Amino acid sequence: MGGRDLNHIGVIGGGAWGTALAASAVRAGRRVTLWALEAEVVQAVNESHENPLYLPGVALDSALRATGDMAEAAAADAILLVCPAQHMRAVSAQVVDAGADAPLVICAKGIEQKTLQLMSDVLGDTAPGMDMAILSGPTFAAELAKNLPTAVTLAARDDGLARSLIDALGHNRFRPYQSHDVIGAQIGGAVKNVLAIASGIVAGARLGDNAAAALITRGLAEIMRLGAALGARRETLMGLSGLGDLVLTCGSIQSRNMSLGKALGEGRTLAEVMGERRSIAEGVYTASGVAALAARHDIDMPICAAMDRVLNHGAAVGDEIEGLLSRPFKVETV
Template identity: 60%
Template structure:
């Protein structure tokens, strides 16, 4: 695996391209925008999504999906709600056996599918893996120490992927629990919005700690209902990712929640951003999925009500604070 493709030249895709280049790979970074491709190749910087980071000479940007699909492995780093469309485009271009590593975190709104389920439906028998964990793109791009989960059922192939993209400061840990690796990464974005509201509303560190802990319980309930293993949810792609995303305004989702907590509207915040805060979409998707599975997720329901159903911030907070007392383990 000497040639690695990254589909999606946002901040996370660009950071993963840097990690793969540091590991010795030749990297093809696919972007939709011709101007961005030209800028990356000419100035060695993604000035739109990851400014200030000088890109490795081993990274070459392209608009051509076929160019990317010809590589030895493909990292799929599109926004979650566009992953299925990207897979449809890739399908006729991929050689049989080319592994596709899903790096998007979310749940499809229309179908309730996890990213691996959407990819499997479109790519058929192509080998699939999931890369997830506590990561801020800028820190990965700078080469700061980072550990992630690589979930794949074929351990031998997983070890080849780890060798291709892993290095001294980018440390993938193998797992075979694809469901568990995805549930935490998706739901934590919704909970990060809630933690941002706590920050923006100055509700205190006690409230944030309580929200993270009770949020982890929601992740565990949904994950285990879908077939995840408890130890995965306590690992890098579960507790690790939740802790990071709910503890820093570097998180797009937490910073969005903070703005809402300060009284700004969702439309105002989104209108100022080019990057995607996946929790906005996942809130609706996870609440729908939880309802079909009979899983109680009051924190996610509160975020969904705030974002998608016109609920006021005061009513959402009041609704959570006046819920009946119950046993912690329920």
């Protein structure tokens, strides 16, 4: 695909991240149509220029149009898929069925539980032959929505597609960096959500800053091992969509995954915390997929495995902490 003008951007998903990306694309000078499942989100964006359900307190440009009609949003020059990872298969199929004939940009982070597929593989099933890219990096939706500086990785195998998307979406407060590594751009974003829950547990259990730094460092080693097995480039995993995203998500209670882990570390149950939330902590669902991939490829990922046992198999947080701290001493290698 050669370079082309992408003037109309469709954003599929009216949550915090989808709304923030839509607001950013308006700032870049694009015409933007935001599709939202909830009728109250569509009404609020169009009439009061806000999304109080997912981004309270953030004013949106009146040029941003929201719709509940998938075909309207799919009739765009490029389409950002900003749905939860476990819904990517169904949502992308709906987009294709609605007549989409434009590049699809994956903005979800995760591994499909049932198939252990990355989101690019899911789109390979639901949108075969369509142009595809990955947008991932260290991003809190509220900060981008408020026009604070943000940098991301924009990965596509086609140079022309990547450049066209960067020209369409980039501006001085939203800086996409080009990559060819579609696999690597997805692995960091998926695994860091699992590690962020572990980081939150460290904070909630008051294990200290030393433990927090150790967890991030050893967590990065786990990301690197999985990346090597799946064909990712090391430089990608050390970049914005890898190390950058890991540091952000493990270092701030703004992170939905870290805040969930903090509640677990303080002694609350997963059911209690999940029952209070409208937004999704992707790491809960990705943990089982990461653990299964590690087992399939015979990769040692002890932190992710511990999180899978806590989140999906009823293991006690205290027992898993002691188990990790009791592992044999070893040489520090990735």
